[in-house]
Amino acid sequence: MIKYIIKRLLLLIPVLLGVSIIIFAIMRVFSPDPAGIVLGQHATEEKMVEWRAANGLDQPVVTQYVEYMKGVFKGDFGTSYYSKKPVAKEIFSRFPATLELAFCAIIIASVFGMSLGVLSAVKKNSWIDNMSMVLSLVGVSMPIFWLGILLIIFFSGTLGWLPAQGRIETLLRPENVTGFYLIDSLIKGNMESFSSAVRHLVLPSIALAMYSMAIIARMTRSTMLETLSQDYIRTARAKGIVERKVIRKHALSNALIPIVTVIGIQLGSLMGGAVLTETVFAWPGIGKYTVEAIMKSDFPIVQGVVLLVAFIFVMMNLVVDIIYAFLDPRIKYS
């Protein structure tokens, strides 16, 4: 098992190399020259040349890449062109916000997605099944930013129930311990902060969860249907086991592997979805920050974030594979 994990971790290297080359090339080919943006409307050509030289942008792209990767291997991801702060610091100061949102979203997506899927499978072709599949179709098809704006307009604008943006009311922000406002406010026992943080989380989590929930629901439904038609389910029923137990213990447990795969992959892709959700809800995480960095051609930040997201994606896949072994004793890695 350990050997397997090490092997998988080593595989990270070519993946991250590939990702870094692609993002490096994309930023340099498609982004406007950062010198003009950093130096402003009074920049002279001389100053721009000077600035490019100072930031290594006058070198051939391959040299720039090699220099960048040398830094990365030493743990130095460069500094932002704008704030001049180290990329790692910039990203990790915003990362807890993204994680908090992604966790809430994946919990919502998993709980509701799996429940809907199981219900649909059990009550196949009933109105519940049809309704939940329509909901899944909507969830899969609807762009996150549009859903986000609809949620804001309805729940925040029209009904006025929930805040439209941000993580918490500014003056209620809990003292920073973990960076997760829900946890920090509980540690301090400040219920006012906690409830503000929860209220701020609801809409963005739903917007972000919608797509994953739909995918999970559809996957759960189809694997459950397949499992339910297996011989051992018929045997279980023939033995007179209560239907609820048949579904929970015999069917769902065996249907779980593909579902876990999907949940794992979804958690990775939530990081991508967060880019849109965070922008719409002004959620102060890495997604919103990346959008701003792309707009300003802040190459080091964009590269750093993309590498981080790729890393998370690969790690999630690894975690999923490890969970397999727990779920199904027949699976062994060597």
Added chain:
Amino acid sequence: MKKKLALVVAPLLALTMLVGCGGNKATTQKGDSTNQAQSADTATAQTGSDVLVFGQGSEPRGLDPAFVDDGESSKVIVNIYEGLLAYAKDSTELEPCLAESWEVSEDGLSYTFKLREGVKFHDGTDFNAEAVKINIDRQLPPLRQEDMPYASFVFADVKDVEVVDTYSVKINLTKKNTAFLANLAMSLAAPIVSPAALEASGGNVNESPVGTGPYKFVEWNPSEDIVLTRNDEYWREPAKTKNIVFKFIPDNSARIVALKNGDVDMIDGIDSTGVAQIEADGNKLYNVAGMNINYMAYNTTRAPFDNVAVRTALTKAINVPELVKALYGDYAELATSILPSFMPGFSEEIKQIAYDAEAAKSELAAAGFNQPIKMIVYNNPRPYNARNKALAESIQSYWSKVGVEVVIEDYDWTTYKDKVIAGDYDVCFYGWIGDNGDPDNFLNLLCDQNAAMNVARLNDETLKEMITEGTSTEKGPERDALYTKAEQYIAELGVWVPISHANSLSAYSPAVQNYSYHPTGNIFFREMYK
């Protein structure tokens, strides 16, 4: 049992793993000082009042006036720092601020400022002549850094700074430049930073700003907000509201909903689609002419556009007032001159070429004009012009009515600038966002040597002389008259067709008192309360 356990563990395991790794890193994000400030602030929060929240579209670049060039930074900076001079409430007329008075030497090369006594920075240190010298010196060679975007503009002609005594400072220039005074009122580069804070931060106070202004910096939560609190030792009457929060909300509709819900008290960066909603929500709009110009220019290096008769005839065919109303509605004002109305030197007497399609037709025929016009267009929205493609197409249709064919080529802004420098066009569009509210800042571009600025590529000695005379004449009615004369001359040349000045549109809750939004795009909170 084992399976049951796995069922619960499966979705959660994935989550907990990441919680572990994220949590550790998060703890390092903020310093202790912000936490202390935070708890102090939380106390006032319980009352729920005494705070004004401003919703802006993006995060400031930094809070050190020497290292930023963006409006979002500027809005925060003007509430923390002050300069030697300041702008009047609703215009770019100059007023004393940290300098009580000043004298200009006879040759116009030395400015001696008498500084206000008894002013303290937020860190308790004294404001004095030494502080002024340190602030300017760090933006002059050899200390100047390449990413101080405004240093070379604001202190362009500064030779050196001398401390005369504790409260007088003399700034020597290399050449006469009256606009220099206006530069000192700017929110970029010019505001005075505490020398002690500069030293403590290694020369860049982007994250730890300390000034003399009505508000003190409390904390900056990345991507989220900036919190300021009142400076009770302010040299004028202290601010009316205790705390100011700047929230960063990128999405326009979300910002409008936040205003409606009372999450924020005021917002800016509003486009035409949001106005009806804001009014329907019972909030108030604040529409003020912006410090910018949007214009069309003829390329005077290409025949027959070097001929004033041809240019005039072509311009006569365009109904600019009608076009501005149709394209921009309430979001821009018709430009009757290059200078916006609130700037010194503006005069209502300046008249641009009036619309007269019939005359245009006959004059074009008389001049023997019969060629298609190559027009280049930028297709991204710019702050001074959100709809350039539509503008170009409108002009195309006006010209087609007088039998002139137009070929439009549109590019993204970056490519467009290269095309402008290459010079292969008959007509192009450009604009300018003012820096210091001085007329020279707008008009000198029109005869700049740099083709990226002077897009009409005009080399006119008379205009150049007029502009130079303006920079060496002392501020006052005489200088204003010079610029009015220059504007009249510009109108007669017919090289530029001034189109519009884009408005700065902001909105606020009716509960907010004394709301105002400065033409420079800044917002001063000292007088505001709710």
